[in-house]
Amino acid sequence: MIRVGVIGYGTMGQVHSQSYKELENAALTAVADQEPKRREQIEQELGVKAVSNADEIFQDESIDLVDICVPTYLHEEMIAKAVEAGKHIFVEKPLARSLDQGKKILALTKNYRKKVGVGHVVRFSPEYVAARESVQQGEIGRPAVVRTFRGGSQFPRGWQDWYADFELSGGVILDLVIHDIDYLRWVFGEVERVYAKSTHGRTTAHLEHAMIVLRFKNGVIAHVEGSWTNYPGQFYTTFEFSGDEGLISFDSRKTAPIVQITAKQSEDSKDVVIPENPFLVSPYTAEIADMVEAIKDDREPAVTVQDAFDTLRVALAAVESAQTGKVISL
Amino acid sequence: MVRIGFLSIAHMHAFSYGDAVNKLPNAQLVGIYDPDKERGTKGAETLKTRYYSDPVELLNKVDAVIICSENSRHREFTELAAQYGKHILCEKPIATTIEDGQAMIEACEKANVKLQIAFPCRFNTPIRRVKDMLDQGAIGNVLAIRGTNHGQMPGGWFVDRELSGGGAVMDHTVHIVDLIRWFLGKEVISVYAEADTMLYDVDIDDCGMLSMELEDGVFVTQDPSWSRPSTFPTWGDVTMEIIGTDGVISLDAFAQNFTLFSDKSNKVMHKVYTEDMDFGLIKDFVEMIEEDREPSITGFDGLQAMAVALAAYESARRKEPVKLD
Ligand SMILES: NC(=O)c1ccc[n+]([C@@H]2O[C@H](COP(=O)([O-])OP(=O)(O)OC[C@H]3O[C@@H](n4cnc5c(N)ncnc54)[C@H](O)[C@@H]3O)[C@@H](O)[C@H]2O)c1
Numbered sequence: 217m218i219r220v221g222v223i224g225y226g227t228m229g230q231v232h233s234q235s236y237k238e239l240e241n242a243a244l245t246a247v248a249d250q251e252p253k254r255r256e257q258i259e260q261e262l263g264v265k266a267v268s269n270a271d272e273i274f275q276d277e278s279i280d281l282v283d284i285c286v287p288t289y290l291h292e293e294m295i296a297k298a299v300e301a302g303k304h305i306f307v308e309k310p311l312a313r314s315l316d317q318g319k320k321i322l323a324l325t326k327n328y329r330k331k332v333g334v335g336h337v338v339r340f341s342p343e344y345v346a347a348r349e350s351v352q353q354g355e356i357g358r359p360a361v362v363r364t365f366r367g368g369s370q371f372p373r374g375w376q377d378w379y380a381d382f383e384l385s386g387g388v389i390l391d392l393v394i395h396d397i398d399y400l401r402w403v404f405g406e407v408e409r410v411y412a413k414s415t416h417g418r419t420t421a422h423l424e425h426a427m428i429v430l431r432f433k434n435g436v437i438a439h440v441e442g443s444w445t446n447y448p449g450q451f452y453t454t455f456e457f458s459g460d461e462g463l464i465s466f467d468s469r470k471t472a473p474i475v476q477i478t479a480k481q482s483e484d485s486k487d488v489v490i491p492e493n494p495f496l497v498s499p500y501t502a503e504i505a506d507m508v509e510a511i512k513d514d515r516e517p518a519v520t521v522q523d524a525f526d527t528l529r530v531a532l533a534a535v536e537s538a539q540t541g542k543v544i545s546l
Numbered sequence: 547m548v549r550i551g552f553l554s555i556a557h558m559h560a561f562s563y564g565d566a567v568n569k570l571p572n573a574q575l576v577g578i579y580d581p582d583k584e585r586g587t588k589g590a591e592t593l594k595t596r597y598y599s600d601p602v603e604l605l606n607k608v609d610a611v612i613i614c615s616e617n618s619r620h621r622e623f624t625e626l627a628a629q630y631g632k633h634i635l636c637e638k639p640i641a642t643t644i645e646d647g648q649a650m651i652e653a654c655e656k657a658n659v660k661l662q663i664a665f666p667c668r669f670n671t672p673i674r675r676v677k678d679m680l681d682q683g684a685i686g687n688v689l690a691i692r693g694t695n696h697g698q699m700p701g702g703w704f705v706d707r708e709l710s711g712g713g714a715v716m717d718h719t720v721h722i723v724d725l726i727r728w729f730l731g732k733e734v735i736s737v738y739a740e741a742d743t744m745l746y747d748v749d750i751d752d753c754g755m756l757s758m759e760l761e762d763g764v765f766v767t768q769d770p771s772w773s774r775p776s777t778f779p780t781w782g783d784v785t786m787e788i789i790g791t792d793g794v795i796s797l798d799a800f801a802q803n804f805t806l807f808s809d810k811s812n813k814v815m816h817k818v819y820t821e822d823m824d825f826g827l828i829k830d831f832v833e834m835i836e837e838d839r840e841p842s843i844t845g846f847d848g849l850q851a852m853a854v855a856l857a858a859y860e861s862a863r864r865k866e867p868v869k870l871d
Contacts, residue, residue, distance in 0.1 A: 360744035361753045361771045363694075409865065411738045411757055413765040415689045421791040425690050427767045429740060429755050437740045437755050439769055441692060447793055458753075458773035460745045541759075543738065543866050 218242045218304075218508050221273035222283045223294060225249040225258050225266075226375055228308050228335075229285035233262055235501040236283075242508045248273050251375070270294060274301035281306060281511060283504075287378045288385055292317040295332075299324050305332045306507045306517075310394050310531060311524040313386055318528045325521045333507045333517030334524035336398040340499040340506070343471070347455065347464050348403045357461025359404060359436050364396040367443035369451035371422050379444075380422075387416050388424040389534050393442035396455075397430070397534070398519075398527040404436045406526070409545045412534040422446045428534045440534075468493075548832045551608040552578040553601055553623040554615030555589045556703060557637045559664065559824065563612050564593035566828035573832045579604045605630040610835055612664075612828075613637060616709035617716070621646040628657035635831045637664045639720045639855065640848030642711025647852055651845035662831055662841035663848030665724045667784055669826025670799045673725065676788070680729050685790030688730060691766045692789075693722040697782035699772040705748040713750035715741045715858050718770030720851035721784065723758075724843070727850060729788075732761040734850075738867040739858035745772060756858050759867075779805065780816035 220236050222229050225247050236244040246265040247258045255266035267273065273282055274297050281304040284294045292312050298305045305325075311334055312318040325332045338344050351359060367388070372379045379385045389412065401407065407430050414426040423446040430438040450469070457464040472491035480487050497505075503518065510517040533544040550567050552560055555578055567575040577596040580586030590597035598604040605611070605626070610633035613623045620641050627634050634654065640663050641647040654661035667673055680688065695718040703709040710716060723734060741754035753771035760766060774782050784799040803816040834841055853870055861868040 358744065360742075361755065361769065361773050363769065411867070413690065413757055413759075413767070415789070418763045419687075419689055419791055421686070421689075423789075423791075425789045427690065427692055427757065427765070429738065429757050429767070431740050435742060435744055437742065437753060439692075439755055439767060441767075443789070445794070446791075449794075458745070458771065458775075461775070463773065463775050463778065541736075541867065 218280050218511055219245045219278050220281045220283060221245055221276060221279040222247045222285060223270045223273060224284070224286035225254040226285065227372075230261070231500050232283050232285055232504060235498070235504040237262070238501050239505055239508060241512065242504075245279055246273055246276060270297065274298060274303065280304055281507070284308060287374060288391065289313040289378070292321055295321050296324055299328060302330060304330045304511050306335065306504070307332070308335045309337075309398070309524065310386065310390050311521065311528045313384065313390070315529065315532055318525050322521060322525050331507070331511050331517055332521050333510060334519045334521065335503055336395065336519045336524065336527065337499045337503050338395045338399045339402055339518055340502040342495060342499070343466055343468070344399055344455075347457065347466065350464055351403055351457060351459075355462055356457055356459030356464055359457055359459045361437050361458045362400065362404070363439045363441075363454070363456045364400065365441045365452075365454040366392055366396055367441075367451065368445060368449045370448055371424070371444040371446060382416060386531070386535055387414065387426070388442050388444050389414060389426045389428065389538065390531050392444065393426055393428060393440055393534070394527060394531040396440050396442070397530050398524070400430065400432075400438055400440065401527055401530065404432045404434060404438075406433045407431070407530045407546055408433045409543055410530060410533040410537050411543045412537040414538040416538065426534070426538065430530070548573045548610060548835050549576045549608045550574065550610050550612060551576045551598070551604040552580070553611050553613045553627060554580050554619065555585065556580070556616045557614040559637055560589065560612070560614035561592065562822070562824040563614070563664070563828055564595070566822070566825040568593065569825065570829060570832055572836060573828070576608050577604050601626060602630070605632055608632060610634065610831070616703045617711045618642045618709050621650050624650040624661070625653045628653040628659050631657055631659055633660040633835050635662045635664055635828075636848070638724075638848060639711070639716060639852040640845060641852065642716075644849070644853060644856065647845070647849040651849065654845060660834065660841050661845040662834065663843050663845060664827060665721060665843050665847070665851075666823045666827040667721050667725055667799065668728060668843060669823040669830065670784070671821045672797060672802070673784070673799050676786075676795055676797050677729055679795060680788070684793070685788065685795055686792030688764055688788055688790050690764060690789045691726060692787040693726070693766060693768040694783055694785045695719075695722050695768065695770055696774050697772050698774045698776060698778065699746050699748070699752060705750045707750055710750070712855060712859060713743075713748070714752050714770045714772045715739065715754045715756070716855045719756060719768060719855040719858060722768045722786075723851040723854045724847060725786075726760070726766055727847065730760065730764065732764060734758045734760055734766075734854045734870055736867045736869045737854055737857045737861055739861040741859060741862035754858070754862065758854065777813065779814045780818065
């Protein structure tokens, strides 16, 4: 049984905690959050120990794995403490806010005797896994131009509104588009150069839209796009991979197998339309199951620190390109 | 009645333009000149008109011409028509070099004939509706636009650099750039592009990606790739996602279609029932001549769009953004 402590009970901490509860070979032991309201929630929703300080998790010798779900800019400091305490580590993406932090994490975890995994969850999303297999089986021939989109939902509101502070979150590129950057690296290999545009710094509207052009070492040209909106929109993703023998096209808005529509029940309620896309195992549970198994089997987890660092480099190059207007060669 | 002739029908748009002329009550298709006698004769048969082996003979019988030659020959036909005092509708791109494009504009000014460039997308009904929405400020200030103008590999002279002046980037950049200049009234000031040959065994770019900066800090990306496989249910697309300070407009110009699963042709097809934009283009051209007004799409518009495509090629070579004057 792998005993787990989660740090940070915000959006992702809640998702991860639920996933551990679903696993038979893991036991969620404690969750840390310094917000009293969050700790109330932890006790109510999970029935596990809620602690206010992450140090209590690091010091708890019964805990094997710490799962870091605090805001991005705090990842490095938490990883450092977890390494000092000799824990296995699972950390949300992006690996860090800056290249410096990323390098420190690389150095800290080099030759580390415990496992460290990073939550690039798209590698566990069935549609993305299936598309990768299709490409690898040569179903589109030689890949040439690829496009991805991720977004359409409202600008995220995190603890102390940290997402709105570019210095802390890195904006939509580092936080959201990085999912696709990582996925594309996984499918098409390393990136040669990056040219990016973002609305960040161009408007006071509470939104960010970014469009990135990537050129891969194998020649593939990619258009990678993401958005946080200032209106209450629906989150969706799309991808399209074209090759010399075929084309893959996906739009999450068109793949929900179930739509439930219910008439309003009273004068002041509303008609409700709920699309559903059920899977027995969510991608989040799958990534966490992989991490737990990696510890048990003494193997590397699906996404290593080096891998996440290489993705981080590309994402930060895109951020830099968007700010400077320059092409960044990697 | 506006009498119209074709100077070359090398570009397949000649057929839908010719159909439109035939449908219009105030226009008459007088004939087709084409340097290729066989193509010209066949085309004349299809469009129920006469083939002329001598362009001057045709020019003497018309008020205006439609030039659907290979891109690199637009200049010679434009200069010829201008010399005979005929108004001109020239297929896009205006030419293959800035020098040729400028010479065409000057020749028409000097001869006092009208020069219109054929950007039919400006007459697509959903696109016109989006133009109205933007004019009314429906989504606040536009911040960014993501465009695609995908297609299938056209083959023929389109993949002969001497005749086309460029591949996918030249073929498909100009439509989106023209629409964006029209929508926003802003010029492209810099362009970054990737362009390559990865999809077909051709000696010209068949795919690429552009990222452009407009005046006032608006940015635009555009995918011009010939990346629709031959099994794709339609020829390609014109799409835009327009991001504004107050909202977003998603445009798919040819979404008005149904799907045909055809055992007859072993294909799945999108049957488009969007109103015919080529008809709108020709109708506008004919009215412009009748009313003696300025063309709705000028030679300058054609030149600006082509300049972006040319700068894109330079950028792809230099691997850095290129500024436009
Ligand atoms: N994989 C995904 O799909 C995905 C989605 C969203 C966010 N994320 C990533 O997950 C991480 C967390 O994002 P989020 O949206 O859950 O953030 P959030 O703001 O919702 O939650 C962060 C939580 O951490 C707590 N916290 C802050 N500092 C702490 C500390 N020192 N000790 C203990 N608790 C502390 C806060 O009180 C808050 O409850 C970020 O790196 C983000 O990029 C990943």
